[in-house]
Amino acid sequence: MNADEFQLLAERAYAALPQRFIAAIDNVVVLTEDFPDADVQHEMATESTYDLLGLYQGWPLPERGSTYAGHPPDVIHLYRQPILAWCAAHGEDVAQCIRHVLIHEIGHYFGFSDAQMQAIEDA
Numbered sequence: 001m002n003a004d005e006f007q008l009l010a011e012r013a014y015a016a017l018p019q020r021f022i023a024a025i026d027n028v029v030v031l032t033e034d035f036p037d038a039d040v041q042h043e044m045a046t047e048s049t050y051d052l053l054g055l056y057q058g059w060p061l062p063e064r065g066s067t068y069a070g071h072p073p074d075v076i077h078l079y080r081q082p083i084l085a086w087c088a089a090h091g092e093d094v095a096q097c098i099r100h101v102l103i104h105e106i107g108h109y110f111g112f113s114d115a116q117m118q119a120i121e122d123a
Contacts, residue, residue: 013099054101056108
């Protein structure tokens with residue numbers, strides 16, 4: 001799957017989120033990239049460029065206060081090659097995997113627990 005097709009699936013996954021969550025997301029950018037960069041791999045202590053499917057970088061919503069104003073956007077990264085490799089290895093649909101990773105990373109933005117993230121995904 002090429003980068004444009006992957007990007008389109010990510011956009012569709014985002015657009016299909018419950019409207020109440022989309023409306024509550026502020027100052028967040030979703031990027032699709034082939035792999036995490038070397039700094040991220042080092043910071044996350046990954047053994048392989050394929051170990052990380054997605055990443056949230058930013059200041060979670062519950063922790064934002066009056067000093068948040070003027071901060072650059074938070075970023076959700078979706079890593080194309082690791083997601084495609086994981087889907088191939090596990091027989092999972094790429095669109096479903098993108099949705100799962102996106103929900104998980106948005107969950108970090110909202111400060112959700114793993115159980116709360118699972119409930120959103122199951123909705």
